Amino acid sequence: MKKIFLLLTILFPAVYIYGQSPKWAKKARLAQVTVLATDAQGTLHESQGAFINEQGDVITEYDALKGAVKATVVDTKGNEIPVRYICGASSMYNVVRLATTLPEKYKINAMQQAQSNAEKGELLCILPNAKADKKAQCALDTIIAASAFRDSFTYYTLARVPAERMATSPVMNGEGELVGLLQMPVGEGKNSYVIDARFISSLSIGPMDAGDADLSSILIPKRLPDDESAASSFLYLLGARDTAGYLAYVEDFIERFPQSTNGYIMKAEELVRRKDYAGADAAYTAGLNQDGTKKDELHFSLSKAIYSICQASDYQTYADWTIERASKEAQQAYELNPLPFYTSQLGECLYAEKKYAEACQQFLNLSTTNLRSPDNFLYAAQCKQMMQAPDEEILALQDSAIALFPKPYPREAAAALMLRAATKARMGKAREAVLDYNEYEHLMGGQANATFYYEREQQEVKCRMYPAALNDIERAIRLQPNEPLLRAESAALNYRVGQIDEAIEAAQQAIKLDPQFPDPYRILGVCHADKGEPAKARTYLQKALELGDTLAQSVLDKLGGK
Numbered sequence: 001m002k003k004i005f006l007l008l009t010i011l012f013p014a015v016y017i018y019g020q021s022p023k024w025a026k027k028a029r030l031a032q033v034t035v036l037a038t039d040a041q042g043t044l045h046e047s048q049g050a051f052i053n054e055q056g057d058v059i060t061e062y063d064a065l066k067g068a069v070k071a072t073v074v075d076t077k078g079n080e081i082p083v084r085y086i087c088g089a090s091s092m093y094n095v096v097r098l099a100t101t102l103p104e105k106y107k108i109n110a111m112q113q114a115q116s117n118a119e120k121g122e123l124l125c126i127l128p129n130a131k132a133d134k135k136a137q138c139a140l141d142t143i144i145a146a147s148a149f150r151d152s153f154t155y156y157t158l159a160r161v162p163a164e165r166m167a168t169s170p171v172m173n174g175e176g177e178l179v180g181l182l183q184m185p186v187g188e189g190k191n192s193y194v195i196d197a198r199f200i201s202s203l204s205i206g207p208m209d210a211g212d213a214d215l216s217s218i219l220i221p222k223r224l225p226d227d228e229s230a231a232s233s234f235l236y237l238l239g240a241r242d243t244a245g246y247l248a249y250v251e252d253f254i255e256r257f258p259q260s261t262n263g264y265i266m267k268a269e270e271l272v273r274r275k276d277y278a279g280a281d282a283a284y285t286a287g288l289n290q291d292g293t294k295k296d297e298l299h300f301s302l303s304k305a306i307y308s309i310c311q312a313s314d315y316q317t318y319a320d321w322t323i324e325r326a327s328k329e330a331q332q333a334y335e336l337n338p339l340p341f342y343t344s345q346l347g348e349c350l351y352a353e354k355k356y357a358e359a360c361q362q363f364l365n366l367s368t369t370n371l372r373s374p375d376n377f378l379y380a381a382q383c384k385q386m387m388q389a390p391d392e393e394i395l396a397l398q399d400s401a402i403a404l405f406p407k408p409y410p411r412e413a414a415a416a417l418m419l420r421a422a423t424k425a426r427m428g429k430a431r432e433a434v435l436d437y438n439e440y441e442h443l444m445g446g447q448a449n450a451t452f453y454y455e456r457e458q459q460e461v462k463c464r465m466y467p468a469a470l471n472d473i474e475r476a477i478r479l480q481p482n483e484p485l486l487r488a489e490s491a492a493l494n495y496r497v498g499q500i501d502e503a504i505e506a507a508q509q510a511i512k513l514d515p516q517f518p519d520p521y522r523i524l525g526v527c528h529a530d531k532g533e534p535a536k537a538r539t540y541l542q543k544a545l546e547l548g549d550t551l552a553q554s555v556l557d558k559l560g561g562k
Contacts, residue, residue, distance in 0.1 A: 021138045024176030030109035032130040033075050035060045037068035048130040050170045051110040052201050056100040059181060059200040061168045062089055065096050069219045073100055085223035088203025089214040093195050094183060097203040099223050113197050114177035117154045120146050125172045126182055129165045153199040161185060162192045207233035221248060228257045235266060246270060259292030265301045272305045277318035296336035303329035303345055323352045340371035356383040374416055377401035391427045398423060414443040430462035450480035466497050484513040491523045500527050518547035526555060534559050
């Protein structure tokens with residue numbers, strides 16, 4: 001047969017002719033299919049292609065599949081076979097590879113692909129349209145150029161312009177091997193070309209292709225990568241894009257990799273996100289009942305899921321999904337595999353159960369593991385605080401947390417310093433508390449809130465650092481100008497340093513913000529008493545007394561009032 005093709009090449013150089021089909025053409029045509037694709041508007045798009053392997057993969061053109069929500073291939077006997085997956089796509093070369101769902105006992109007549117490149121001047125056979133009559137003859141055309149692309153593939157230019165009906169027809173060499181698919185020329189009067197079948201067959205989906213534009217433009221499900229790790233990565237990226245069909249992909253993953261723990265966890269976590277707790281419970285149970293899965297990871301994930309939803313204010317308990325169950329699952333995970341992650345999870349669950357002593361011990365247990373961190377000591381300190389332990393014990397744990405940070409302190413140390421400052425303030429260590437507050441402010445780049453400046457001002461007053469305290473209370477007011485407590489504190493502080501007029505002004509502003517707040521009335525009474533205005537002082541002090549201020553009476557008594 002090859003000799004005949006060579007002879008035709010000599011006799012008809014650069015010619016596109018019809019003639020008697022080679023003997024292998026009948027069998028080759030059995031592998032041809034018509035591809036029917038339907039888009040979201042219900043419009044039908046038709047193309048043709050060919051089976052390339054016994055698994056039912058088909059290669060065809062991309063344009064017909066763009067925007068498709070479903071597709072079917074029809075073989076030469078009229079059998080309709082649904083397309084299950086897109087296996088790979090390239091809009092640049094207008095080709096796509098599909099995977100079909102074959103009927104039971106269906107026999108595939110797949111084309112054998114050429115493993116070597118065709119050469120310039122070689123005659124190729126173009127099969128008739130897939131829907132053409134069985135007696136339709138092949139067309140012959142000559143390669144006038146062969147260009148390499150993507151390193152190992154070839155792009156062939158043919159001699160003539162083909163009929164439109166022959167678009168995407170399989171193109172064969174003299175041995176009856178598939179060379180590629182016929183592509184229509186871009187522009188009138190241009191030559192047709194052939195895209196290497198090996199390139200189309202190589203199209204696949206990799207772990208980073210969840211956002212690939214060519215694949216995303218086809219709305220038919222994509223075939224997951226064959227490697228489990230790659231498939232997991234693909235799903236992770238797909239889930240991050242909040243794709244509507246994500247759950248179907250996860251189901252496919254579980255079917256492909258039934259012993260993979262990730263599949264059951266991904267499914268369960270997605271169902272929890274959708275508040276389908278019964279479905280999530282079933283997914284976890286399926287994973288725990290499946291041989292080969294990592295049971296500790298499933299118990300850990302279940303614990304985290306239950307713990308998370310139990311923290312939600314709108315959670316209505318499902319079955320036994322309580323914080324106690326979350327603790328139990330974390331404990332089971334640890335017993336199966338004593339990992340520090342599981343210890344940490346158990347500690348958080350026990351804390352939520354208000355079992356503070358047990359939670360504290362779990363966090364302290366982490367101090368001898370590779371998860372030793374400031375957070376563990378801070379969590380333990382918080383447990384001690386909830387147990388109303390002595391402040392000395394709480395401070396010791398906070399000191400241990402801060403000691404783990406390098407110096408100069410990174411920004412991550414700010415929260416720990418703030419907590420330690422509060423503990424020192426409770427213990428009466430005002431000057432030490434101020435030092436921690438100062439370090440916190442430095443780490444925050446001056447971006448502290450009004451509460452911070454108020455709390456530091458309180459400690460500065462105890463240290464008689466009045467200029468700093470006045471500065472801080474004014475900064476707090478600038479950040480939260482409508483808070484009457486801050487105005488009242490400014491009034492009290494100004495009175496303390498002898499700035500009576502400033503104190504009166506601040507107290508009056510506090511009253512404007514909240515006429516029912518007794519403190520500023522008392523401060524006004526004291527200020528007017530100091531200014532030698534007893535009548536005014538009694539009026540304000542009496543008002544403070546009416547509003548429930550217990551300190552006003554002692555001042556009234558000194559003034560000789562009631």
